[in-house]
Amino acid sequence: MKRYEVSNCLLCNSPMDEPATWKTLLMNLFPRTICLHCEEKFEPYENTDADSMSLYKYNEQMKDFLHHYKFMHDILLAKVFRHQIRQHLVKKKEIIGAIPMHPEKQKERTFSHVDELLKAANISYQSPLEKITIESQAEKTREERLNTPPIFALKANQALKNKSFILVDDIYTTGTTLNHAKHILLEAGAKSVTTFTLIRG
Template identity: 50%
Template structure:
C-alpha cells in the first residue's frame, strides 16, 4: 500500500502525520503547515486578533487572496476553531463585493470559517469594489459607507461578532457595525485574523 505524503501548504516540506486520541475524539485538525512556517507568524498581544501583521502574514495573504489559493483557508483553522467554538454571538464575516468575489472565485472570509467548521450568517453586502488597502489612512477614515443590509436580511436584537482578515484603521469594521446597530442589533463586537 502506498503512503500518501502530506506537504506543508506554505513551503512544501513533508509533514509528519500525527494520529492521537485527541485528534480522533475531538475537533482537532491535522496540521497543514510545518512548525518552521508556523513559527514565522507572530501572535497578537490583543484579545481581538490572532496574529500581528508581518512579512510572513503579508506573503500568506498575497497567496491566499490574490493568487486564489483556497487551500490556505485551512492554515489557521485550529486557532480559529479554538477562538470561536464557544462563541455565543452570531458570527458575520465581512463580505466582498459580488464583482470582487467573482474575480477571486471565493469569499476568503467565509472560507476561513468553513475550514474551521464555524457557523456563520451573512447579512451585509459590500457597496464598493474599492479596497481599503489601496487608500491611505486619511482616505480610509473619510470613506463613504462600505456596506448595506442584504435584501431580505433581518437583524435581530442580539449580539453579533464581525470577522475580518485584517484591522488597520478599523474603518471596515466600524462601517459594518454601524449598519447592524442601526438595523436593530443589540451589540456588535469584532475579531480579526490579523492586527495590522
C-alpha cells in the same frame, strides 16, 4: 485521526515529518497543513480590547501568506489557521457575521476569503450585509480609509433587533471596514457587535 492531510507543508513545501507529541495529537482538532517551522514564524497579537479580537500580527510571514491566499487565489491556505479560528469562535453565543465581498470582486478572486476561513474552521456564519462598492481599502492611504463613504448596506428582510454579533474579517488595519459594518448592524437594532480578525495590521 490523521496528524496530516498533506504530505508537504502548504507554505514552504517541506515534508510534514515532525515527531508526534501529545499536544499535536490531542490538542489539534484538524490535521496539520503547515510545518512547525512555518507555524513558529507567525506572531500572536496581544489583544487589549475585548471588543476587537485579532489572532496574529501582520509580519513578513503573514504578509506572504495573505498574498498567496487572497491574490494568488490559493484556496487551500484557508485551512492553515482553521484550528485557531475554531478554537476562538466555536463556543461563542453571538451570531458570527462574515464581512462580505462585492460580487464583482468575488468573481475576480474566485472565492470569498472570509467565508472560506470560516468554512475551513467549521464555523456557522451569516452574511446580513452586502458590499456596495468595489473599491479596495488596501489601495487607499490611511487618511482616505478614515474618510471612506458607505461600504455596506443591510440585506433585505434582516431581523437584527436585540441580537448580538461577532463580525469576522481577515485583517484589521485602521478598522474602517469593520466600523462601517458595525455601525449598520447597530443602527438596524443589533444589541451588540464585536469584531474578530485573523490579522492585526
